[in-house]
Amino acid sequence: MSNLKEKILNKTATLGVCGLGYVGLPLAVEKAKAGFKVVGFDVQEAKVNMVNAGHNYIGDVVNEDLAAIVASGNLCATTDFASVASCDCVCIAVPTPLDKHQEPDISYVKASTESIAPYLHKDMLVVLESTTYPGTTEELLKPILEEKSGLKCGEDFYLAFSPERVDPGNLIYKTKNTPKVVGGCTPACTDIAATMYEAVLEAPVHRVSSPAIAEMEKILENTYRNINIGLVNEIARLCNKMGISVWEVIDAAKSKPYGFQAFYPGPGLGGHCIPLDPYYLTWKAREYGFHTTLIENSMIINDSQPDYCVDRAMHILNRHKKAINGAKILVLGVAYKNDIDDYRESPAIRVVEKLLEVGADVTYYDPWVASFMEGELSMTGEKALTPELIESVDLVMVTAAHSNVDYALVQKHAKAIFDTKNVMKRIDNRDNIEVL
Numbered sequence: 001m002s003n004l005k006e007k008i009l010n011k012t013a014t015l016g017v018c019g020l021g022y023v024g025l026p027l028a029v030e031k032a033k034a035g036f037k038v039v040g041f042d043v044q045e046a047k048v049n050m051v052n053a054g055h056n057y058i059g060d061v062v063n064e065d066l067a068a069i070v071a072s073g074n075l076c077a078t079t080d081f082a083s084v085a086s087c088d089c090v091c092i093a094v095p096t097p098l099d100k101h102q103e104p105d106i107s108y109v110k111a112s113t114e115s116i117a118p119y120l121h122k123d124m125l126v127v128l129e130s131t132t133y134p135g136t137t138e139e140l141l142k143p144i145l146e147e148k149s150g151l152k153c154g155e156d157f158y159l160a161f162s163p164e165r166v167d168p169g170n171l172i173y174k175t176k177n178t179p180k181v182v183g184g185c186t187p188a189c190t191d192i193a194a195t196m197y198e199a200v201l202e203a204p205v206h207r208v209s210s211p212a213i214a215e216m217e218k219i220l221e222n223t224y225r226n227i228n229i230g231l232v233n234e235i236a237r238l239c240n241k242m243g244i245s246v247w248e249v250i251d252a253a254k255s256k257p258y259g260f261q262a263f264y265p266g267p268g269l270g271g272h273c274i275p276l277d278p279y280y281l282t283w284k285a286r287e288y289g290f291h292t293t294l295i296e297n298s299m300i301i302n303d304s305q306p307d308y309c310v311d312r313a314m315h316i317l318n319r320h321k322k323a324i325n326g327a328k329i330l331v332l333g334v335a336y337k338n339d340i341d342d343y344r345e346s347p348a349i350r351v352v353e354k355l356l357e358v359g360a361d362v363t364y365y366d367p368w369v370a371s372f373m374e375g376e377l378s379m380t381g382e383k384a385l386t387p388e389l390i391e392s393v394d395l396v397m398v399t400a401a402h403s404n405v406d407y408a409l410v411q412k413h414a415k416a417i418f419d420t421k422n423v424m425k426r427i428d429n430r431d432n433i434e435v436l
């Protein structure tokens with residue numbers, strides 16, 4: 001048995017996590033809770049200081065858990081990558097966004113690998129968890145790690161890809177109980193990485209034959225969602241023209257016990273995964289002279305959904321003899337999904353931008369997001385959802401299905417409501433409600 005495997009099995013291995021965000025911090029906490037010594041790495045000093053003070057900043061992490069493991073000395077954080085030398089394993093969970101041309105921005109993955117490489121040592125394991133195009137681990141990470149360390153992958157150190165599947169706000173599936181997929185550069189790399197996750201998680205680990213399989217399966221998962229949401233968004237537009245409720249159609253289709261999974265329309269796609277990941281694949285596919293036409297068509301539909309919502313809002317206001325230019329609009333919810341504080345790539349913010357472009361006077365209320373800054377746009381939300389606020393606007397647009405909003409109050413006081421999430425479906429009096 002390798003030295004590292006033994007250290008993992010008897011929990012004397014020190015585990016590093018690079019990138020202490022939505023993915024990395026819960027992972028670091030689980031590793032420490034499983035009894036390992038954990039070192040967290042981040043370039044943001046503020047996050048490192050918060051972790052070291054035991055102060056939580058991620059919704060999926062339990063405050064008391066973080067405070068307890070930091071106090072016990074099992075988790076510490078640093079900006080100094082020299083501490084990689086003391087780690088037996090480092091998992092990389094840094095951002096993989098798109099650049100301004102909607103192409104993969106792999107610079108964070110590259111920079112973090114370059115920071116780790118000088119401290120890579122024999123018998124060490126590196127696992128990439130960031131969502132990325134198939135080929136990243138072997139084409140990008142492996143050469144950087146080998147060149148900078150003089151060590152050979154599969155002989156001197158282990159390298160694998162294991163996609164993160166965290167679903168922020170999901171109350172059932174968390175980092176600890178979500179099955180993991182692991183693909184290493186060699187069978188030994190797969191085995192060591194799988195052993196490490198098995199020692200940390202209470203979920204099965206599915207081994208695959210290469211990092212590229214694991215990278216591709218993650219993109220397949222997210223593209224599957226992207227395409228199915230694109231499909232219902234398209235059906236929703238058609239249903240609207242035909243005077244049919246798409247929500248009733250989906251509810252009916254859902255009654256089939258097999259072969260159909262319900263997806264729902266909305267103002268577009270949000271978050272750091274579903275709207276971005278397919279672009280990683282379409283970009284990589286072009287290297288092979290291949291066009292991912294189905295995926296690209298779905299992205300065209302989803303990306304134009306905020307425009308469609310603004311168009312519908314304009315028609316609602318028109319029926320009230322009100323121009324959208326100058327209309328007062330209250331946007332309800334700017335987080336990208338219900339009951340979380342993350343607004344990255346939020347379609348609701350795209351809606352706000354587009355409403356401002358056509359001259360609307362926009363305010364927002366979101367119990368989870370007090371203020372936001374996205375590109376050029378920064379806004380502070382209304383502090384409370386009062387009858388006076390609701391009565392003061394021409395239209396309320398519901399763009400996130402938060403469960404801690406009093407929708408009955410909204411219905412009672414609003415002149416007109418455009419509910420893009422069908423969150424008001426249980427409200428009987430529907431005279432002022434229009435649904436996507």
Ligand SMILES: NC(=O)c1ccc[n+]([C@@H]2O[C@H](COP(=O)([O-])OP(=O)(O)OC[C@H]3O[C@@H](n4cnc5c(N)ncnc54)[C@H](O)[C@@H]3O)[C@@H](O)[C@H]2O)c1
Pocket residue numbers: 018019020021022023024041042043044047093094095096108111112115129130131132164165166167168271272273
């Ligand atoms: N958030 C999700 O729901 C989710 C789910 C599954 C997969 N993912 C994937 O996981 C990856 C991370 O996403 P996230 O949501 O945790 O991002 P995040 O922005 O919340 O966290 C990333 C962290 O990495 C740090 N960082 C950036 N460059 C660094 C460097 N060179 N060295 C060390 N740290 C660095 C940042 O400061 C930040 O704290 C992405 O590839 C994403 O697609 C995210």
